[in-house]
Amino acid sequence: MQRWFTDPFIAHGGDAPVRTRLANDDVRGWVDAYSAMANVDTAPRLKDLKVPTLCIAGEVDKSTPPPIVKAMADAIPGARYVMMPGAPHMAFFEMPGDVAKVVGDFFKETLH
Numbered sequence: 001m002q003r004w005f006t007d008p009f010i011a012h013g014g015d016a017p018v019r020t021r022l023a024n025d026d027v028r029g030w031v032d033a034y035s036a037m038a039n040v041d042t043a044p045r046l047k048d049l050k051v052p053t054l055c056i057a058g059e060v061d062k063s064t065p066p067p068i069v070k071a072m073a074d075a076i077p078g079a080r081y082v083m084m085p086g087a088p089h090m091a092f093f094e095m096p097g098d099v100a101k102v103v104g105d106f107f108k109e110t111l112h
Helices: 007-011 016-024 027-038 043-048 066-075 096-110
Strands: 054-058 080-084
Touching: 043 066, 054 066, 054 096, 066 080, 080 096
Parallel strands: 054 080
Antiparallel strands: none
16 A cells, blocks of 8 residues: 555555455456566557557656656657656545546647
């Protein structure tokens, strides 16, 4: 949980639904998913993306730090990079309104 959420969010029990969900998931599914992520290299194909792309980084994300997300955005033609101040890995869960604003603004500007 410490890699995905901020300490204050955890201290107030905000991570409880995620913790419960993970504890009830099939372990084999997580093993397979993490194995797949560890063994695929999509970096060489990022340059081939031809759709509007938004790359969101959380400032305090320990799982996918901002420099990694920035490098992905830089590799995708025309991608937009947004670094959310104070946001953790699971910003969509901890800061849903902030994430919705970033995504909504992207949609408004991109899909008009």
